[in-house]
Amino acid sequence: MSKKIAMIFPGQGSQSIGMGKSFYENSALAREMFEKTGERIGVDFAKLLFEENDQLDKTEYTQPAILLVSMIAYKLFQESRPSDAVMFLGHSLGEFSALCASGAINYVDAVELVHKRGKLMSQACESINAGMMAILGLDDAVVEELCAKANSEGKQVWPANYNQAGQLVVAGIKEDLQSMESVFKEAGAKRALLLNMSIASHCPLLSSAMEPLGEAMEAMVNDSFSAPIVSNVTTEKYATKSEALKLLKVQLIQPVKYKQSIEAVAGEIDMMIEFGNGAVLKGLNKRNAPDVETLGISDMESLSKVCEALS
Template identity: 50%
Template sequence: MKKFAFIFAGQGSQNIGMGKDFYENFSAATLLLNDACNNTGIDYKELLFTQNDNLDKTEFTQPAIVLNSLMSYLAFSDFIKAKPEFSLGHSLGEFTALAVSGAFSFLDAIRLVNLRGKFMQEACMGKDAGMMVVLGLSDEVVEEICKNAQNEGLKIYAANYNCDGQIVVAGVRADLASYESKFKEAGAKRAMLLNMSVASHCPILEPASNRLAGELEGILSTDFAPVVSNVNAKIYTDKSEALVLLKEQLIKPVYYKQSIKNYESKVDCFIELGAATLKGINKKITDKPTYSVTDMASLEEVVKILEER
């Protein structure tokens, strides 16, 4: 059996119909979705499987993505009993990684990220929050531009280190728009505002970070299987570390590419469960292959690949 790591996508990976194959074909996935409906009062069958406007609203998007990823995990586990060397997620995906690693129950994870989405939305309310993707600049140049903006009293922060030449910055939307030309003058191939009303992984979310921390104490397990932190790109395995790192996760950048680079030598491949978002990013970071499990056909294909000798 090939050595593998699980990876989980975050907000932006959602689509109508996700998880339906697994809900219809695996009793554990069916039970989880039904229990999630009863536990949160959200109709996840309608949210995931029918056309609606709620799937793109942060408080619904986040639990929907985590639920879909967990259903994918349950389907995968029906075929493959081997455990990953470690798990990691991009932003929201870290909470899915924690759930499959035993840090808290699946239902607690879904409930928690529903609150996370609400807390984020409320923290950004009235603050004209937004995010911008910047392509074609080094980390150092983007960081220097952000520092200059902050020295001018503007709220612009490096938020997601996706891969070389791709960083997402977060802050006040008007500030970001005013600095679009600065990024382009520095050589950016593109600097484009994203269709988002929150500013993830920056100080604007400090109120949300504090509220989320208050929810964690009662649900975290004492220890769990290895998870790579977005905050420092290092593995953590216990509650005391998790309480510190997850409080910081909303206000610190996501070191995704650094996480992959730090631990790629431990695995033969990466398995993205529930989406195919990180697969493309990984191609720009590592030579190790990434396989995505999003439906029955891709599940069967990945199982076959993993069992090849």
């Protein structure tokens, strides 16, 4: 009996210099994808990904780079061992990779779309001192309560990424986040770490990006879903263009419920395969769904190992 596989895709923070190089050096398809996407948005992806630079961590470049490497991994896997997914799922930006893998958007269009998304997010935060903070060792409910109390006092701090039990990232105005560091620690947090970011993802500070992102998606997304996508916003599945447009716009200002999504679908699947650099989601899934194996494809060696494991 064939395994029920969820194909999953990482988001921002998974990037690193050198990612995708194994694919680029060993696959004509990978080189073609580098070239086509680079031409579309005017970026030399080989230079961006393989040479030391300060561009890769800028969100308008981070997002297309991560999506490109994820889609190369996915397409090479499908070329090596064609496999159907019962669902697709991504973490934040990774939901756009999931949309692409499902067939609802062409990979070149998807790279252009997330390049625009990154620009819109940066623009929304350019006139404010925005940031994000990782909270370790506190229950979600405690973080939520502390953020709600801060909101009532006029501070702009919100839960942004539910990654795993005891790991929640909050977003908002940097000064407000810094003022909350001692509050989180007094409540029992092991760490309250301000991240090296100049945007505040998945909170109301990005509301100005919603409509222009929706307009760009309208022209690029279609209704050809090979399998449903699990929404970061609702943890429920969708498989239509209209739902994708609505949910991916709202995703900008609503928290990523990654932990809850994995918990919601774990009973429906036998395995997850992560496509893209590193093994960020595989690490999270050890706690989110310890009984479901997660394999990862980030280079040619891991591609071979996953194909062998499935044969």
